[in-house]
Structures are given as structure tokens and as C-alpha cells.
Amino acid sequence: MPEPDKHLFEGKYCILEKFIITGGKPLMGEVTIGGAKNAAVAILPATLLAGGKCVLENLPNISDVAASVEILRAMGAQVKMLNKHTLEIDTTHIMGTEVPNEMSRQMRASYYFLGALLGRFGTASVAMPGGCNLGPRPIDQHLKAFTALGAEDSVRAGMIHVESDNLQGCHVFFDTVSVGATINAMLAAVMAHGTTILENVAKEPHIVDVANFLNTMGADVRGAGTDVIKIRGVEKMHGCNYSIIPDQIEAGSYMVAAAMTGGNVLIKNVIPKHLEPITAKLERAGVLVEEYDDAVRVCRTGKLESLNIKTMPHPGFPTDMQPLMSVLMTIAQGTSIVTEGIWENRFRFADELLRMGANIQVDGRVAVIEGVPELQAAPVRASDLRAGAALVVAALAANGTSEIEEIAHIERGYEGIVEKLQGLGADIRRISIPEQTLRQAL
Numbered sequence: 001m002p003e004p005d006k007h008l009f010e011g012k013y014c015i016l017e018k019f020i021i022t023g024g025k026p027l028m029g030e031v032t033i034g035g036a037k038n039a040a041v042a043i044l045p046a047t048l049l050a051g052g053k054c055v056l057e058n059l060p061n062i063s064d065v066a067a068s069v070e071i072l073r074a075m076g077a078q079v080k081m082l083n084k085h086t087l088e089i090d091t092t093h094i095m096g097t098e099v100p101n102e103m104s105r106q107m108r109a110s111y112y113f114l115g116a117l118l119g120r121f122g123t124a125s126v127a128m129p130g131g132c133n134l135g136p137r138p139i140d141q142h143l144k145a146f147t148a149l150g151a152e153d154s155v156r157a158g159m160i161h162v163e164s165d166n167l168q169g170c171h172v173f174f175d176t177v178s179v180g181a182t183i184n185a186m187l188a189a190v191m192a193h194g195t196t197i198l199e200n201v202a203k204e205p206h207i208v209d210v211a212n213f214l215n216t217m218g219a220d221v222r223g224a225g226t227d228v229i230k231i232r233g234v235e236k237m238h239g240c241n242y243s244i245i246p247d248q249i250e251a252g253s254y255m256v257a258a259a260m261t262g263g264n265v266l267i268k269n270v271i272p273k274h275l276e277p278i279t280a281k282l283e284r285a286g287v288l289v290e291e292y293d294d295a296v297r298v299c300r301t302g303k304l305e306s307l308n309i310k311t312m313p314h315p316g317f318p319t320d321m322q323p324l325m326s327v328l329m330t331i332a333q334g335t336s337i338v339t340e341g342i343w344e345n346r347f348r349f350a351d352e353l354l355r356m357g358a359n360i361q362v363d364g365r366v367a368v369i370e371g372v373p374e375l376q377a378a379p380v381r382a383s384d385l386r387a388g389a390a391l392v393v394a395a396l397a398a399n400g401t402s403e404i405e406e407i408a409h410i411e412r413g414y415e416g417i418v419e420k421l422q423g424l425g426a427d428i429r430r431i432s433i434p435e436q437t438l439r440q441a442l
């Protein structure tokens with residue numbers, strides 16, 4: 001697994017890393033999608049519940065996965081890399097129940113260590129999580145579930161602490177549909193005494209994947225993928241072999257990239273059913289999408305039509321695809337209205353798109369986009385993972401050569417993005433300017 005990216009201008013690592021992209025080439029060929037990031041970052045902490053050996057296949061080789069593995073290792077798990085996408089993780093001997101502060105702050109999903117450690121050991125401490133800055137990201141619904149199971153929570157020195165010597169099955173009705181709270185509640189409840197009913201839960205494909213993984217480890221979780229999940233607590237769980245589902249959002253990103261550049265791309269290793277909300281919008285915009293058993297072909301020859309999009313929990317249009325679809329709409333004919341229904345602050349890429357000649361106006365959670373014939377290359381900066389991916393897609397279609405900074409955000413979630421895009425004929429390179437060169441330039 002790669003080292004988590006050292007951030008730019010930090011300490012001694014004064015390295016400026018950028019993508020340099022010359023736009024205008026239609027993407028052509030085939031690309032293979034990796035395992036789902038948002039499933040992987042939950043399944044890795046969930047291996048703690050096994051207290052034994054798990055072999056995880058189809059793990060994406062990205063920095064968020066590396067960060068989760070680093071936490072597991074720091075806690076005493078034995079981790080062996082069997083190949084680039086397969087790890088054997090033995091959580092028999094775990095040394096503590098506190099996730100080191102600097103590690104948990106590296107990524108949002110470290111909150112899953114709360115549920116997993118609470119579920120196995122009855123106690124856990126994790127720092128308030130970091131991750132993409134999309135506006136306020138409370139975890140009150142996670143704590144609501146832990147409390148209902150009988151745990152007490154407290155915040156000390158920036159660490160959230162949860163504890164119970166006797167987790168009891170319970171009934172939780174979530175106030176908000178939350179992916180993180182749904183998964184954390186499952187992790188904490190699988191070995192509680194009695195039955196837990198979770199209502200108004202999230203239904204994303206990775207919720208189902210985590211539930212399937214828990215069941216493969218011996219849990220009894222039913223109903224994942226519907227509004228109600230029922231969990232009968234089991235006494236013990238065990239290790240297993242498991243293969244993670246393909247990443248819906250990575251696949252969607254390449255679908256949009258193909259459409260944006262007027263290309264023709266076969267996107268392999270996907271579950272077409274998971275892509276339906278994306279496929280439906282692309283077809284509405286005039287893009288051809290052909291579905292196969294485990295692949296989709298995306299092809300555009302004509303003009304793009306404008307769309308109205310509102311992001312919603314699954315099966316609605318996924319918020320993580322919103323920045324990418326917004327970019328697509330910048331070159332569609334007519335006016336598009338994009339409403340962000342999940343996060344308060346997910347249009348931070350709009351200023352960068354303005355620099356590229358887009359006509360986009362944002363008012364709170366709504367963006368109004370008037371299509372322009374073409375985007376122009378510009379130096380831009382990724383503010384978060386999906387915003388960064390969206391800027392890559394914009395640059396692939398823009399006239400001229402763009403430079404994208406802060407690419408560590410993008411590499412948190414897209415394995416080998418440069419190589420995959422080059423394989424489709426894109427003109428993209430990654431450059432690193434070392435400290436000395438930078439100093440000379442200043």
C-alpha cells in the first residue's frame with residue numbers, strides 16, 4: 001500500500017505535486033475499476049471484530065486504505081500483503097483500544113474504529129475525524145446508536161471515548177440517513193446481547209457490502225439495502241476471505257470523463273445496477289450507455305443536453321458524483337440546476353471552474369450552470385477528493401494545458417488515476433518539484 005501522501009509545503013517535504021493535463025483528446029479504450037473506497041475503509045476496521053485472520057481481496061491501493069492499515073498495524077494487527085490488492089489481516093492480538101490521535105485525524109473514516117473496537121472490546125477512543133471539508137460533519141447519529149446500545153460517550157482532549165461493559169440490543173430510529181452512522185451501529189451491535197433494529201438507515205451499495213462481510217465473519221445482519229436492518233447479536237465472530245465490491249464512484253467518474261471528452265470507453269469490473277442513478281442522468285444528457293454483466297460502455301458523439309440534478313441518499317443521485325456531473329453540465333446546451341441535498345459546502349470547485357471559463361453561479365446548496373461551448377485550461381486547485389476528480393475531468397476536455405494542485409486529495413480515492421487515464425489516451429502527467437528546485441524558483 002502507498003504511503004499516505006505527504007502534504008505539500010509541510011515540514012521538510014517541500015514538494016509541489018501537480019497533474020499537468022492537456023485537454024481535447026477523446027478518451028478511448030478500456031479501464032478497470034478497483035474496489036470501493038467507502039466499503040474498504042469500513043471493512044478494514046471491521047476485521048477487528050474477527051479476532052482472527054481475514055483475507056481481503058480487491059482492496060483499492062489508495063492512501064485512505066493505507067491510513068486504515070497503518071492504524072490497524074499500530075494497534076497490533078499483523079498485516080501481510082499477499083498481492084497489490086489483497087491483504088491478510090490478523091486481529092487476534094490487539095494491544096489497545098485507542099487510535100493514535102495523529103492517525104485518526106488523517107481521514108474521516110477513522111470513526112469506524114469506534115464501532116469496531118466498542119463491538120469487540122466494549123471501549124474505544126478515537127480523535128474527532130478529519131477528511132474532506134464539505135461543511136459541518138457531525139457524528140451525533142453514530143453516538144445516538146452507541147448510547148442506545150448502552151454505551152456512554154465523552155469527549156476528552158479532542159478524543160471521543162465510548163464505553164460499555166454490557167452492550168444490549170436496542171431499537172434506533174436515525175434522525176438523518178447516514179452512511180457512517182448506519183455502518184458504525186452495525187459494527188457495535190453485531191456482538192451485543194439480543195436483537196438490534198436500525199431504522200431509517202442508509203442503503204448505499206457499501207452498506208450492503210459491509211453487512212455481507214460481517215455475515216461472512218459469523219454475524220447475523222439482515223435487511224441491509226432496505227430502510228430497516230435487523231441484527232441478532234452473536235457471541236463470537238471469526239476470520240474469513242472476502243472480496244470488496246467495485247467502486248461505484250470511481251466507475252462513475254470514468255463514465256463522466258468519457259462523456260465529457262466525447263470518447264468511447266469500456267469501464268470494466270463494475271456492478272451496472274450500482275451505476276443506475278448515474279447511467280440514467282447520462283442518458284438524459286444524450287450520452288450512450290450500454291450495460292454488460294460486469295462492464296458498461298459510455299460513448300458520446302452528439303451534443304450534451306442540460307440536466308437538473310438533486311443529490312440524495314441511495315438510490316438517489318449520489319452526492320459524491322455531484323462535482324463530476326456539475327463539470328459535465330458546464331459544456332451542455334442550456335441551463336442546468338444542481339442541488340446538493342447532502343453536504344452544505346460541496347461547490348467549492350465552482351470558483352476553479354470559473355477560472356476555466358465555465359458559467360456557474362452558486363447560491364448556498366444550488367448551482368445554476370449555463371453551458372458554454374468549451375472550457376479553457378487554467379491553473380486550478382483541488383479542494384477535496386471529488387472536487388479534485390471533477391477538475392481533472394474538466395481539464396481533460398479543456399482547450400490547452402491545465403495544472404492541478406493539491407492532488408493528494410485526489411489520490412486518497414483514485415488508484416493509478418494518471419496511468420488509467422493515459423491508458424485511455426489522455427495527455428496527463430504527474431510532476432513533483434523537489435524542495436531545492438522550489439527554493440531556487442522563489
Ligand code: EPZ
Nearest residue numbers: 038109137138139140141142176178179180181320342386
Ligand atoms: C460517507 O460519509 C462517505 N464517506 C462520503 O464520501 C459520502 O459523501 C457520504 O457518505 C454520503 O454518501 C465515507 O464513506 C468514508 P453521512 P459520511 O453520515 O458517512 C449528516 C467521498 O467523496 N449527518 O452519510 O460521513 C451529515 O452532516 C466521501 O468519498 C448528521 O447530521 O456521510 C450529512 O449531511 C466524501 N449526523 C448527511 O448526514 C451524523 O451523525 C450524510 O452524512 C452523521 C451524518
